[in-house]
Amino acid sequence: MTRELSRRAFLGSTAALSVAFTLPRPAGAATAKTNDPAEVDGFLSIGPDGSVTVYCGKVDLGQGLRVAIRQMAAEELGIGIESIVLIEGDTRFTPDQGPTAGSTGVARGGVQIRQAAATARQALIRLAAARLDRSPEDLDLRDGLVAPRDGGRSIGMGDLVGENGFALKLDPKAPLRDPAEYRVVGKPLPRPDVPAKVCGTHAYVHDFKLPGMLHGRVIRPPSVGAALLKVDETSIKAVKGARVVRIKDFLAVVANREWDAIRAAGMLKAIWSDSARLMGHGAVRDALRAGPFIAEEVLKAKGDAAARLAEAPPAVDYYWPVQSHGSLGPSCAVAQVGNGAATIWTASQATHKFRPTFAALLGLAVDKVRLVYLDGSGCYGMNGHDDAAADAALLAKATGKPVRVAWSRDDELGWDPKGPPQLIALRGAMSPMGQLLGWSTEMWLPKATAGLPNVPLLSPEAAGLDQPKGLVTGLIAQNGDPPYAVADLEVKVHWLADAPLRPSNIRAPGKIANVFAVESYFDELCAGIGLDPLVTRLMGLRDLRGVAVLSKAASMMAWAPRPVPNPKGDGSGRGIAYVHYKHSETYVAVAMEVAVDRDTGRIAVKRVTCAHDCGLVINPDALKMQIEGCVLQTLSRTLLEEVTFDTSRVTSTDQSTYPILGFAEVPHMDIELIDRPEQPPMGGGEAAATPVPAALANAVFDAAGIRLRTVPFTPERVKAALRTL
Amino acid sequence: MAALGKPPIWPYTADPTKREAPMSGKPASPGKPVSKAKAPALLSLTVNGAPRHAAAADGDMPLVFWLRDELGLTGTHLGCGKGECGSCTVLIDGEPARSCQTTLAAAAGKAVTTIEGLGTPQAPHPLQAAFIAEQTAQCGWCTAGMVVEGAALLARNAQPGRDEAKAALEGHLCRCGSHHRVLRAVLRAGGREPS
Numbered sequence: 001m002t003r004e005l006s007r008r009a010f011l012g013s014t015a016a017l018s019v020a021f022t023l024p025r026p027a028g029a030a031t032a033k034t035n036d037p038a039e040v041d042g043f044l045s046i047g048p049d050g051s052v053t054v055y056c057g058k059v060d061l062g063q064g065l066r067v068a069i070r071q072m073a074a075e076e077l078g079i080g081i082e083s084i085v086l087i088e089g090d091t092r093f094t095p096d097q098g099p100t101a102g103s104t105g106v107a108r109g110g111v112q113i114r115q116a117a118a119t120a121r122q123a124l125i126r127l128a129a130a131r132l133d134r135s136p137e138d139l140d141l142r143d144g145l146v147a148p149r150d151g152g153r154s155i156g157m158g159d160l161v162g163e164n165g166f167a168l169k170l171d172p173k174a175p176l177r178d179p180a181e182y183r184v185v186g187k188p189l190p191r192p193d194v195p196a197k198v199c200g201t202h203a204y205v206h207d208f209k210l211p212g213m214l215h216g217r218v219i220r221p222p223s224v225g226a227a228l229l230k231v232d233e234t235s236i237k238a239v240k241g242a243r244v245v246r247i248k249d250f251l252a253v254v255a256n257r258e259w260d261a262i263r264a265a266g267m268l269k270a271i272w273s274d275s276a277r278l279m280g281h282g283a284v285r286d287a288l289r290a291g292p293f294i295a296e297e298v299l300k301a302k303g304d305a306a307a308r309l310a311e312a313p314p315a316v317d318y319y320w321p322v323q324s325h326g327s328l329g330p331s332c333a334v335a336q337v338g339n340g341a342a343t344i345w346t347a348s349q350a351t352h353k354f355r356p357t358f359a360a361l362l363g364l365a366v367d368k369v370r371l372v373y374l375d376g377s378g379c380y381g382m383n384g385h386d387d388a389a390a391d392a393a394l395l396a397k398a399t400g401k402p403v404r405v406a407w408s409r410d411d412e413l414g415w416d417p418k419g420p421p422q423l424i425a426l427r428g429a430m431s432p433m434g435q436l437l438g439w440s441t442e443m444w445l446p447k448a449t450a451g452l453p454n455v456p457l458l459s460p461e462a463a464g465l466d467q468p469k470g471l472v473t474g475l476i477a478q479n480g481d482p483p484y485a486v487a488d489l490e491v492k493v494h495w496l497a498d499a500p501l502r503p504s505n506i507r508a509p510g511k512i513a514n515v516f517a518v519e520s521y522f523d524e525l526c527a528g529i530g531l532d533p534l535v536t537r538l539m540g541l542r543d544l545r546g547v548a549v550l551s552k553a554a555s556m557m558a559w560a561p562r563p564v565p566n567p568k569g570d571g572s573g574r575g576i577a578y579v580h581y582k583h584s585e586t587y588v589a590v591a592m593e594v595a596v597d598r599d600t601g602r603i604a605v606k607r608v609t610c611a612h613d614c615g616l617v618i619n620p621d622a623l624k625m626q627i628e629g630c631v632l633q634t635l636s637r638t639l640l641e642e643v644t645f646d647t648s649r650v651t652s653t654d655q656s657t658y659p660i661l662g663f664a665e666v667p668h669m670d671i672e673l674i675d676r677p678e679q680p681p682m683g684g685g686e687a688a689a690t691p692v693p694a695a696l697a698n699a700v701f702d703a704a705g706i707r708l709r710t711v712p713f714t715p716e717r718v719k720a721a722l723r724t725l
Numbered sequence: 726m727a728a729l730g731k732p733p734i735w736p737y738t739a740d741p742t743k744r745e746a747p748m749s750g751k752p753a754s755p756g757k758p759v760s761k762a763k764a765p766a767l768l769s770l771t772v773n774g775a776p777r778h779a780a781a782a783d784g785d786m787p788l789v790f791w792l793r794d795e796l797g798l799t800g801t802h803l804g805c806g807k808g809e810c811g812s813c814t815v816l817i818d819g820e821p822a823r824s825c826q827t828t829l830a831a832a833a834g835k836a837v838t839t840i841e842g843l844g845t846p847q848a849p850h851p852l853q854a855a856f857i858a859e860q861t862a863q864c865g866w867c868t869a870g871m872v873v874e875g876a877a878l879l880a881r882n883a884q885p886g887r888d889e890a891k892a893a894l895e896g897h898l899c900r901c902g903s904h905h906r907v908l909r910a911v912l913r914a915g916g917r918e919p920s
Contacts, residue, residue, distance in 0.1 A: 194860055194861070195846035198853045198869075199800070201841070204799075204802075207793075258794060259783075327866075328805075377864055378863065625906065628903070630902070632904055654807055655810070656809075660900060
């Protein structure tokens with residue numbers, strides 16, 4: 001394995017135009033390496049010099065996992081993070097820890113590695129105890145040495161672990177260090193990739209080069225599902241070295257330089273069939289209610305909600321539109337296929353999961369396919385990166401050369417798998433004292449296909465290659481019920497057979513829309529009775545960690561009970577919303593101050609406060625960064641974003657048609673972390689996104705007396721709502 | 726049957742006032758080499774202080790591809806390729822310019838500074854140091870463009886305020902939501918309390 005990595009480092013240093021592509025070099029003996037997550041050697045190797053390599057199946061997508069994983073391992077091993085080489089998401093070297101999704105990087109990936117490190121510490125102490133003739137209780141592992149706590153002779157880690165590694169099963173009961181003695185975990189250590197990112201030397205998959213590598217550009221059809229009727233290959237002859245690759249409806253050009261591939265793709269004359277199989281974005285909302293459905297499922301039922309709500313006002317609808325990942329840079333991948341094997345360098349969040357997919361796509365055995373994670377442009381779910389990897393793989397197979405594929409902006413926004421639309425109807429009853437008496441949630445959602453390995457990829461589809469068909473949406477029905485005490489409850493989902501555009505999981509799948517609906521409607525009920533929304537929430541909570549985050553976020557805004565809407569009547573308002581993520585993970589409350597301009601319909605978010613409790617905090621600064629990202633990205637999605645499409649194609653393919661938040665709209669933000677070292681560490685990459693839309697909608701109601709139930713909150717929608725007052 | 730509706734080969738913004746650098750002479754039509762009789766065989770420009778030469782035939786190539794592919798300066802990131810996101814921003818004669826909207830021909834005879842030319846992790850530009858201190862980057866795709874734009878702001882305004890920083894960076898997009906820290910970094914580099 002060392003040889004393979006050395007080869008890649010070598011390629012990096014000799015390919016004249018390539019950046020220095022020196023991947024971390026694993027320590028330890030090749031014979032000990034395994035990818036088995038049940039083995040300590042799956043996650044850790046220790047070199048003769050005491051150097052430590054950690055193998056992590058989850059990857060850093062910009063969220064700071066690169067420092068957090070090191071901190072968790074370093075703490076148990078008693079070393080500093082700078083002593084750890086980290087290898088991420090390489091199917092050859094890392095155990096399969098599942099996709100980097102669902103806010104599980106630290107909560108599952110990190111916890112597993114921490115346990116491996118704790119097992120290793122225990123083993124090292126045991127080994128040293130025998131060698132030093134001391135009792136294991138007398139010894140500790142610090143700074144690479146097992147040494148008696150009272151001083152005396154010590155032994156280095158590298159002297160204790162031989163060529164055969166640990167050869168030890170991961171012990172789920174191996175004791176962890178006492179949080180009271182933490183030296184590394186909980187510190188705001190800087191992320192190791194930031195200096196290179198800031199100075200332009202960080203290596204992305206886009207920068208990866210192999211000798212003889214071609215640049216590919218896929219020509220997507222003008223309409224979704226169109227057939228390729230005719231290609232004029234002579235139309236690109238002006239571009240030196242460019243050639244056409246066609247496999248059924250898969251059409252691409254390859255060339256020696258990226259610019260040549262782009263020029264050739266632009267010049268290529270092709271004739272496609274007409275296709276009009278889309279419904280158009282304006283029809284989506286009605287289509288969700290119309291079906292066809294494949295199942296109806298009651299997710300939660302308690303008491304008799306129907307009877308309790310017999311006298312309640314009719315249900316109100318909340319709608320979340322189709323949205324794009326909107327990654328800023330192009331999806332990109334590099335593939336090398338030949339000699340019965342394939343290697344794909346990809347920014348995928350799920351290298352292990354896609355390994356069998358690419359094996360099938362290329363007609364290779366799974367163990368002959370290697371996916372190597374390299375950083376890409378931001379990833380918030382399955383965006384276009386995996387499609388780009390399939391593009392590159394098909395082209396590398398067809399040409400016999402390594403191929404790099406990078407998408408265009410139009411393809412990125414037009415063809416990335418989309419966050420699915422959601423329709424949520426809510427009905428409830430609240431007592432005059434603010435107790436929830438009854439609650440009903442009805443959802444209309446595309447159903448994820450059971451057992452489907454991944455989102456069907458574009459290129460295999462166009463090339464007529466077999467791949468499992470179906471939908472991937474993420475766990476989009478969670479958090480559809482209120483987190484407050486309620487006597488009678490029903491949560492029901494109508495599962496749709498299809499989605500208007502190819503769907504995938506996008507940050508906090510479904511839960512942003514569900515919490516938007518639930519936490520907005522809770523305010524509607526409070527407003528109907530004239531109760532303060534904060535006080536009413538606090539009364540309904542049975543979980544003190546929830547009480548803590550709500551109180552904190554509100555106090556950061558100096559919240560004092562008063563009537564809603566704001567009696568000041570000057571267009572300013574405040575709102576608050578709360579989530580217990582997935583009803584089992586992170587607790588977040590977000591409060592917001594806004595100003596609504598009645599003339600322009602513009603909503604200006606002035607200030608956001610957030611209190612966040614995800615249990616043990618591994619790195620408070622990286623966590624705050626994630627929370628800031630959750631807040632700003634979700635403000636963007638709530639205020640601005642809807643994918644538009646006609647019956648043939650996506651029409652929102654640039655900043656004017658699919659705008660995202662700019663600097664002008666950035667509010668002041670204050671974030672407080674509630675660290676609970678005695679609790680397990682939970683995720684920080686998603687939860688804080690979910691209360692944002694409701695906090696915003698509640699603040700807009702407070703400011704202007706209008707209830708926004710359809711995203712995005714465009715000025716037109718605001719003005720239309722104001723006209724109904 | 727439907728012919729593919731042809732977008733322009735490269736989406737230079739339609740509005741010439743939004744072009745980042747003036748076109749020198751007539752733009753070559755895409756794919757057509759610049760006539761050797763009219764143009765010199767080489768285009769010369771300075772990149773990060775060093776003289777560089779490009780084939781005149783590549784005069785219509787957007788600068789970003791040449792920097793990345795020919796010079797290996799991969800710190801300049803191609804984002805949208807439409808002049809909308811700012812990821813690819815470089816300095817041309819000290820002024821921020823979008824390298825996806827600037828052809829090699831337009832950059833000829835000028836001095837280009839890329840993110841690599843501002844500083845290194847070992848010897849960072851003061852704004853790079855501030856970006857590091859504020860731990861600004863998430864995925865980092867937009868970061869270099871913002872650093873370059875911010876460096877130009879600091880060159881003309883040594884102590885920008887938050888609103889001035891916002892205005893200077895308005896044309897720069899970030900999807901991860903690093904804006905808050907970017908603003909703090911610019912204020913910090915100007916010696917202000919980053920609030």
